[in-house]
Amino acid sequence: MLLALMIVSAAAQPAPQQAPTIVVTGQRIQDYRDRLAACLARHCPTDEDADATLALAEALLIEGEYRESRDIVQASLGRNRRNAAAFPEPVSDLYRAHARLSHHLGFADDARRSTFGILNALQAGIPEEDYRHFTARFELSEYLIQSGNIVSARRELARLREAAQEAGRDDVVALAELRGLWFDYIAARSGEEGGRDLDAKHTLARMSQLAEPAQRMRMIGAKILLSRIHRIEGRPAEADALLAEIGRSDAGRAGRRLLFSPPYELVEHQIEPMAGAMSIRELISFSSGSGQTPDNFEGKWIDVGFWVMPDGHVSGLEILRQGSDPDWADPLIDSMRGRRYAPAAEPSYRLERYTYTADYEQVLRTRIPQRSRRARVEYIDLTTEGAAPGPPPAADASSG
Secondary structure, three states: OHHHHHHHHHHOOOOOOOOOOOOOOHHHHHHHHHHHHHHHHOOOOHHHHHHHHHHHHHHHHHOOOHHHHHHHHHHHHHHHHHHOOOOHHHHHHHHHHHHHHHHHHOOHHHHHHHHHHHHHHHHHHOOOOOHHHHHHHHHHHHHHHHOOOHHHHHHHHHHHHHHHHHOOOHHHHHHHHHHHHHHHHHHHHOOOOOOHHHHHHHHHHHHOOOOOHHHHHHHHHHHHHHHHHHHHOOOHHHHHHHHHHHHHHHOOOOOOOEEEOOOEOOOOOOEOOOOOOOOHHHHHOOEOOOEOOOOOOOOOEEEEEEEEOOOOEEEEEEEEEEOOOOHHHHHHHHHHHOOEEOOOOOOEEEEEEEEEEOOEEOOOOOOOOEEOOOOEEEEEEOOOOOOOOOOOOOOOHHHO
């Protein structure tokens, strides 16, 4: 979701030093294997074990080896989860990687446990909450709302607001408020809580008019959410007008804020008709595929590269790498071509990984888990500095 992209970056204070860019080859992966093996042979401490594990897991993920990547992280968690009090951040990072890999592979129960584990590990070793806990609480609230558990999601956001207020982090308080308003809106739209959608829209409209510099985050976030609401409710002109306002206010700032991404549906074989109110899952997800899906999700990933032009439109989009046949990806690619980013003086290049997956679930009269009929797409940002392959092409109709 658009606001989720704001949340992770804003909650993470002066960002910790980023891991080095990985250039993966067969020999390079073997180097990572050797590094982890040497670490384990000398019974290295938890932080070194986690660093070596995550480096190898990331290299394997980039090469599409999802299951081995997850197995390696899971083994490291088995060795180190009991050491969270002494090494809270490394253990938390292991849980975060395991949750993400489990989501991509469809292991919903494991993803749930590891998402809770991210915060639990931090609390075990860092009693006073700071930006690390804030990020973990945002991740947990996202998981809960995606699971349809809006009561628990609201409760987690309330805890986050309280902790952020005590720490003097008004930016995090603002993001939690915006997230709560979005939760209210989608709950009402799904038929669970009538009337809250109007309350949420009125509050967002008021926030979108805030003019004080200290309230800029609330103002921008409110406009982003209102723009999405207008589009959901069939008022694209109003949505576009808000996006234009955000684009003008963001011009010249660092980074390229994603302002709009068209929704898409995953269409596989036979699509069942949808009836009644929109569900929470349909409202919060970019994808809303519902119908017969293939049993085999192995190797269903693509790496997509594209230029974001100075005016915010996408150009030169192409699939740079893939696992198995990407026939599932056409609606996604069409949606990406319709994105709009904030304007900037220069073009910028992005590289993104998308994985086509579905959760495993128990089926009556069998103990063998089977894939859900409801497919989805998971996302990882692979963009690094200097990742651009060459000058951007001229914008044309085929590239958005």
